[in-house]
Amino acid sequence: MARNKKQGAFEDMIGIAAMLPWWAGALLALITYFVLHHYATADVAQSTSVAQLGANITHQICKTLAMFGQYLLPLAFVIGAGISAYGKHKRAALFTVVQEGTSPSVLNGMSWQEFEMLVGEAFRRKGYIVSETGGGGADGGIDLVLRKDADKFLVQCKQWKAYKVGVTTIRELYGVMVAEGAVGGFVVTSGVFTADAKSFAEGRNINLIGGAELTAMIKKTQQQSSATATTKSSPQISPTVTNNQICPKCGSTMVKRTAKHGANVGQMFWGCSNFPQCRGIVPIN
DSSP: OOOOTTOOHHHHHHHHHHHSOHHHHHHHHHHHHHHHHHHHTOOOOOOOSHHHHHHHHHHHHHHHHHHHHHHHHHHHHHHHHHHHHHHHHHHHHHHHHHHHOOOTTTGGGSOHHHHHHHHHHHHHTTTOEEEEOOOSSTTOSOOEEEEETTEEEEEEEEOOSSOOBOHHHHHHHHHHHHHHTOSEEEEEESSOBOHHHHHHHTTTTEEEEOHHHHHHHHHHHHHHHHHHHHHHHSOOOOOOOOSSSBOTTTOOBEEEEEOOSSTTTTOEEEEETTTTTOOOEEEOO
8 A cells, every 4th residue: 555655753663564574573673672772871971071062962862862762663663563473364364265265256255455465475375575565555556576586576466356357457567567677467356357458468478367266376385385295206297388377287377488598598488487396387389
């Protein structure tokens, strides 16, 4: 969600800690308390000359700020750590609901905030580093930024219960991808996409994930670790060419990549988004 311009420093610190793992926020709280407490309890030397007066005034101001800061900053970090811990628990709970659910409408029962949390958790479990930007509301812009190795991907979530996601949304995402230098993008919805949206996404490294595909991806995550272990212990079978963008090995979505080594250097191919855990590929003819 868009940041409130009137938000103060205290809220800023809470926001920073909320984006970190909960333990990092708790650690920051401890460090800031002991550092600021040291300055708050330090003695200020008496002025013996006019030249020392200005320095002593500065020290006294810093000491006063440290006296308040030794409680306020740790409090902000503790609150942020609590928000982070709650968010982690909430994402895991949403993931479990979909993973164990039997109703196809379980996604439609979520708020758009919960839907974004669920999508972020799904990508985290696929090995991505996920940054939640908050696109500005139920219809807002980029909601998640994904990173894997040196690649950057943008994600837009559309928790629409009654409408198909049209081509306009895909065009907007593509424009932002070009502007920010992202190698690929995802549009994730609880519903479906129009034919025009699917046509525009073709060849632009934009993966469209509908409600059914998202549910299947989440359900397959639990099976992925055992499937990976089986693959390592058995001979690998070359994947067959498919017309969709789903990895034939683990069921993850696929992204277009360019071969940098070997006899096919320079050629495009579909590579599993869960690389290097999964090395599934599909040639592009």
